[in-house]
Amino acid sequence: MTLSKKSKQQLRKTLEDMRQELLDEVRVQIERSRVKDHMGDLGDYATADMAAEYAHLFGERLRHKLQLIEDALDGIENGYYGYCEECEEPISEKRLQLMPFALYCVRCQSELERQAKLRGERFEEWYGASRNE
Ligand SMILES: [Zn+2]
Numbered sequence: 001m002t003l004s005k006k007s008k009q010q011l012r013k014t015l016e017d018m019r020q021e022l023l024d025e026v027r028v029q030i031e032r033s034r035v036k037d038h039m040g041d042l043g044d045y046a047t048a049d050m051a052a053e054y055a056h057l058f059g060e061r062l063r064h065k066l067q068l069i070e071d072a073l074d075g076i077e078n079g080y081y082g083y084c085e086e087c088e089e090p091i092s093e094k095r096l097q098l099m100p101f102a103l104y105c106v107r108c109q110s111e112l113e114r115q116a117k118l119r120g121e122r123f124e125e126w127y128g129a130s131r132n133e
Pocket of ligand 1: 084085086087088089104105106107108109
């Protein structure tokens with residue numbers, strides 16, 4: 001990867017902020033839901049593990065997004081961040097700044113969108129193909 005140390009730090013920060021937002025969302029939902037009755041006072045302890053454990057209660061999409069963010073952070077740590085899952089080419093930095101947990105480069109993304117469209121599905125950047133509703 002050709003990302004500079006500074007870019008990586010920025011991307012990590014963005015990802016951590018996104019994760020925090022999601023965790024806050026999970027926490028709010030837990031607080032509002034009856035799960036709380038089984039868990040007692042949550043206080044301030046919403047962690048990634050906890051969210052991963054309970055996120056399934058709040059939908060596949062939220063959990064999926066959280067997983068992507070975790071993977072991206074892992075990737076930054078371990079040096080495999082920023083490569084397209086399809087063609088294994090580096091994803092452009094500009095694109096990563098817009099979508100730090102992007103899985104595909106622009107070219108593969110458009111191709112996947114095109115194929116999904118032919119099947120009558122839509123392809124979301126971070127979620128993959130799903131049926132049009
Ligand atoms: Zn690609």
